[in-house]
Amino acid sequence: MIENQKPMTKEDFEHIRKEITRFRAMYKFALDEISTKVNILKEEFQLIHTYNPIEHVNTRVKSGDSILKKMQKKGIPLSLDAIEKEIKDLAGIRVTCSFVSDIYRISEMIQNQADIHVVEVKDYIKYPKPNGYQSLHLLLQIPVFMSDRTVNVNIEMQIRTIAMDFWASLEHKIYYKYQGNVPEKLTLELKEAADTASALDRKMERINQEVNILKETDQEKEMLFNPAEMMTDLLKQMDLEKKK
Ligand code: 0O2
Numbered sequence: 001m002i003e004n005q006k007p008m009t010k011e012d013f014e015h016i017r018k019e020i021t022r023f024r025a026m027y028k029f030a031l032d033e034i035s036t037k038v039n040i041l042k043e044e045f046q047l048i049h050t051y052n053p054i055e056h057v058n059t060r061v062k063s064g065d066s067i068l069k070k071m072q073k074k075g076i077p078l079s080l081d082a083i084e085k086e087i088k089d090l091a092g093i094r095v096t097c098s099f100v101s102d103i104y105r106i107s108e109m110i111q112n113q114a115d116i117h118v119v120e121v122k123d124y125i126k127y128p129k130p131n132g133y134q135s136l137h138l139l140l141q142i143p144v145f146m147s148d149r150t151v152n153v154n155i156e157m158q159i160r161t162i163a164m165d166f167w168a169s170l171e172h173k174i175y176y177k178y179q180g181n182v183p184e185k186l187t188l189e190l191k192e193a194a195d196t197a198s199a200l201d202r203k204m205e206r207i208n209q210e211v212n213i214l215k216e217t218d219q220e221k222e223m224l225f226n227p228a229e230m231m232t233d234l235l236k237q238m239d240l241e242k243k244k
């Protein structure tokens with residue numbers, strides 16, 4: 001124990017416990033809000049366009065261990081204020097999409113929402129990291145309405161394809177296994193794998209575009225086939241709805 005430091009009372013401890021609980025809860029609430037926003041986009045797409053651009057959504061509040069490591073790495077003394085100021089990804093949401101074009105579509109829709117403030121955009125898809133890492137990162141601020149105040153909470157949103165996610169999760173495991181000192185051979189292989197993932201994404205996007213063009217042509221043909229018949233069906237359906 002440091003000399004002259006007063007021993008912690010039960011009240012001090014209870015105060016700190018409450019502060020930490022409130023602090024973590026704030027980030028959880030922000031994640032609840034942003035998850036709702038993403039789920040609304042997902043459902044709306046499914047209902048209106050019968051197409052779902054979002055494969056998975058994961059959220060996490062950064063673990064205590066991970067916070068400690070980052071603060072040590074940055075050489076900053078520990079306090080709740082410093083953590084809030086220095087660590088912008090305490091709350092993280094990861095959205096996995098099918099295609100690269102979906103990533104930018106989702107990003108634009110999120111950025112256009114009136115209550116979201118975009119602090120920073122890091123485009124590691126246009127500019128991948130030297131190791132091959134790709135993702136679109138949005139640093140957002142979202143208002144959380146508590147009982148006695150409104151707090152603007154930082155959230156990091158990572159948007160990536162399934163291939164980018166597959167690569168990043170393996171790279172993350174390897175990085176931690178070797179505690180950052182990944183052997184050169186593996187680093188090179190990972191870079192090659194990132195290039196392959198990127199080529200796969202481009203190919204899938206092209207195939208999807210071709211399928212969409214074919215679908216549109218089929219729909220046009222159907223319309224041309226017998227519009228009068230389609231109209232009669234539609235009117236009949238409306239009539240049935242009215243009678244219900
Ligand atoms: P974890 O365990 O996912 O939370 P900064 O946050 O500003 O100090 P940086 O690197 O400028 O650091 O932020 P950046 O680039 O926005 O990256 C933040 C997060 O993106 C990381 O969080 C990872 O989740 C992910 N990321 C960035 N680069 C890589 C990479 O090369 N490989 C993998 N697999 N993920 C990456 P954390 O806190 O590092 O980790």
